[in-house]
Amino acid sequence: MCEFQRKFTQCVSSALESLEQGIEEARQISIGANKLVIGYFDIRELVDIAGFMQENPDIRIEIVNLSNEQLDDIYEDVRHSRIDILSGERTHLMEQYELVFVPTRQEHLVAMCLDSHPLAGKSEVTTAELAPYPLYFDTRGEVLREFFSQSDISFDAHPISITDGNTLYRTLLHGALFVGEASYFQKEYSFKSILLSDSPDITFGVIYAPHTPNAQVGKYLAYIQDPNAQVGKYPAYIQEQERAQLTALSLRTHPTDV
Numbered sequence: 001m002c003e004f005q006r007k008f009t010q011c012v013s014s015a016l017e018s019l020e021q022g023i024e025e026a027r028q029i030s031i032g033a034n035k036l037v038i039g040y041f042d043i044r045e046l047v048d049i050a051g052f053m054q055e056n057p058d059i060r061i062e063i064v065n066l067s068n069e070q071l072d073d074i075y076e077d078v079r080h081s082r083i084d085i086l087s088g089e090r091t092h093l094m095e096q097y098e099l100v101f102v103p104t105r106q107e108h109l110v111a112m113c114l115d116s117h118p119l120a121g122k123s124e125v126t127t128a129e130l131a132p133y134p135l136y137f138d139t140r141g142e143v144l145r146e147f148f149s150q151s152d153i154s155f156d157a158h159p160i161s162i163t164d165g166n167t168l169y170r171t172l173l174h175g176a177l178f179v180g181e182a183s184y185f186q187k188e189y190s191f192k193s194i195l196l197s198d199s200p201d202i203t204f205g206v207i208y209a210p211h212t213p214n215a216q217v218g219k220y221l222a223y224i225q226d227p228n229a230q231v232g233k234y235p236a237y238i239q240e241q242e243r244a245q246l247t248a249l250s251l252r253t254h255p256t257d258v
Contacts, residue, residue: 036216038085039064039074045087045204047104047224055223059216068142075099078207084214086207091142094207102221103205107181109144110193114172117192124195128153134176136160143202144179165189 036059040046046063053061064083066074075097077083090101111130113120119129127147135157137144148157162168162178168189171178178185181202185193206224208217 034058034216035060035062036085036214036220037062037064037083038087038220039066039078039083040087041066041068045089047087047206052220052223056216056219059219071142075207079209081209081212081214084208084212084217085220088204088207089143090203090205092146093142098210099207100210101205101207102224103203104224105204107202107204109179109196109199109202110182110185111196112168112172112178112180112185112189112191112193113176114169115192117172117175117177119177119194120192122194124197126198127151127196130177130179130196131155134158134174135179136171136176137179138162138181143200147200 038046038049038061040063049061049063053059066086068074068088071091071093074083074086075094078086078099079097090103094101111119111125117133119125119133131153133156135148135155137148137157137159138161144157145159148155157179160171160178162171162180162185168178168191172191179196179199182193182195206221208221
């Protein structure tokens with residue numbers, strides 16, 4: 001093969017390689033353009049994902065189960081659009097990352113106890129009245145974590161995950177109290193519940209980066225602000241239909257790179 005033929009062959013091979021690389025990059029961009037990564041801490045926080053999927057079958061949705069112990073890393077992922085949408089509660093920390101918060105519902109807090117507890121006869125108490133007793137609160141509660149740790153009142157408060165009635169019963173033994181969201185814990189469990197008159201309300205919503213390059217974020221925001229979307233009504237978070245559709249997706253722990 002002469003020198004001209006060798007150089008021509010190299011040139012054609014290089015051009016074909018570049019073309020294949022360009023096609024693959026275009027394919028990946030196309031896939032990403034129709035993908036929405038939604039992070040959440042608890043399935044109850046997801047805002048009508050099933051309905052959005054039904055209306056937008058062309059959008060590939062990836063659901064990522066997160067731990068609020070990694071909150072700084074998670075907010076960083078949202079800021080850089082590695083997570084497009086985060087479902088969770090409003091916290092002071094998100095302001096440091098300049099994230100946008102769209103509220104969907106607000107929750108009052110209750111203290112739950114056994115009928116034998118000294119506070120069981122009351123329908124409403126202040127948080128100061130909880131101080132003499134062991135306290136537990138929902139592990140998802142970043143606002144509660146901040147409130148109990150930064151309060152001028154000394155609380156013996158610990159986060160705990162309540163998954164069933166037996167777990168809650170064992171938690172309430174020996175005079176303990178559990179603090180959680182009124183609409184869920186009052187509905188799911190039949191223990192005595194007492195309204196906290198001066199505790200902070202918890203606002204749930206969706207969080208995203210203000211300059212996100214993903215156009216699907218706008219579609220999702222428009223959907224959840226539609227009056228027909230199941231937003232702010234607690235049964236929507238625990239419907240069997242919602243759960244069934246979500247189990248068909250890939251639920252996994254927080255990735256290092258989405």
